[in-house]
Amino acid sequence: MFEHGGTSWGVARAEVRGFGAAGGGVAVTLRHGRVRADRVVGMLPAPVVARPGRVLRRFWPVHARGLAVVGGRVVVVIDPLAPPPGLAPEIEGGADA
Amino acid sequence: MTTASGEGGIRCLLVRAGEYRCAVPLNQVRRVVASLATHPLPNAAPELLGLAEFGGEPLPVLELARLVGAPEGAASPHPVTVVAWAGPPRERELVGLAADQALSIVEVPVGSLAGGQAGLVSGEALVDGAPVRVLNLEHLGAA
Numbered sequence: 001m002f003e004h005g006g007t008s009w010g011v012a013r014a015e016v017r018g019f020g021a022a023g024g025g026v027a028v029t030l031r032h033g034r035v036r037a038d039r040v041v042g043m044l045p046a047p048v049v050a051r052p053g054r055v056l057r058r059f060w061p062v063h064a065r066g067l068a069v070v071g072g073r074v075v076v077v078i079d080p081l082a083p084p085p086g087l088a089p090e091i092e093g094g095a096d097a
Numbered sequence: 098m099t100t101a102s103g104e105g106g107i108r109c110l111l112v113r114a115g116e117y118r119c120a121v122p123l124n125q126v127r128r129v130v131a132s133l134a135t136h137p138l139p140n141a142a143p144e145l146l147g148l149a150e151f152g153g154e155p156l157p158v159l160e161l162a163r164l165v166g167a168p169e170g171a172a173s174p175h176p177v178t179v180v181a182w183a184g185p186p187r188e189r190e191l192v193g194l195a196a197d198q199a200l201s202i203v204e205v206p207v208g209s210l211a212g213g214q215a216g217l218v219s220g221e222a223l224v225d226g227a228p229v230r231v232l233n234l235e236h237l238g239a240a
Contacts, residue, residue, distance in 0.1 A: 007136040007147070053190040054238035055183050056157040059145035060138050067148065067155035074136055074148040074155040086139025 002037035115167030158193035
């Protein structure tokens with residue numbers, strides 16, 4: 001789980017290859033690409049993930065695996081093969097952890 | 098529209114959204130709570146404030162004033178989130194509607210509805226001599 005832009009994001013643990021500093025944030029390296037984060041929160045037990053509803057999909061037409069609530073926080077679980085454009089890394093670089 | 102109608106009227110929650118007053122049918126209202134904290138989503142439509150947590154579940158929260166095209170009104174000291182059912186009855190889902198103020202419960206006479214539409218605003222009516230936009234959230238999730 002990581003944070004970016006005031007929102008909490010999650011990606012399946014098996015997809016994460018590492019993370020490291022990049023610019024002022026963190027680059028999270030996935031099996032098939034990278035996403036950017038402001039902060040890595042940590043690894044969490046597998047939450048219950050619900051599919052985004054019709055209303056959310058209408059007003060946020062971005063593909064995501066689903067939504068979960070972890071410790072009172074809403075987490076958007078991304079599809080590692082198609083992460084939201086808002087998580088695309090702007091700065092290349094960052095060493096894998 | 099499915100109504101919470103009594104003697105020819107629709108019982109509604111009256112809220113202020115910007116400079117508009119909007120009536121949400123009571124049978125579409127789950128709860129009214131103090132404004133929920135939201136977490137924004139990148140590339141979202143301007144109407145979507147973000148996601149909130151309600152009852153242990155994720156809740157998309159929409160800005161009601163933007164949904165109905167209301168001009169910006171005076172800032173409210175007591176903004177609320179109306180947790181409501183949206184979508185057709187068999188596929189309904191909970192959404193949050195951020196409003197400036199919860200005003201009262203009113204009965205909107207069905208016969209007084211004017212400008213009937215098949216969208217989110219099903220029509221306008223006069224309540225206490227002032228115009229009110231009557232909502233039908235069954236259309237909220239429609240494309």
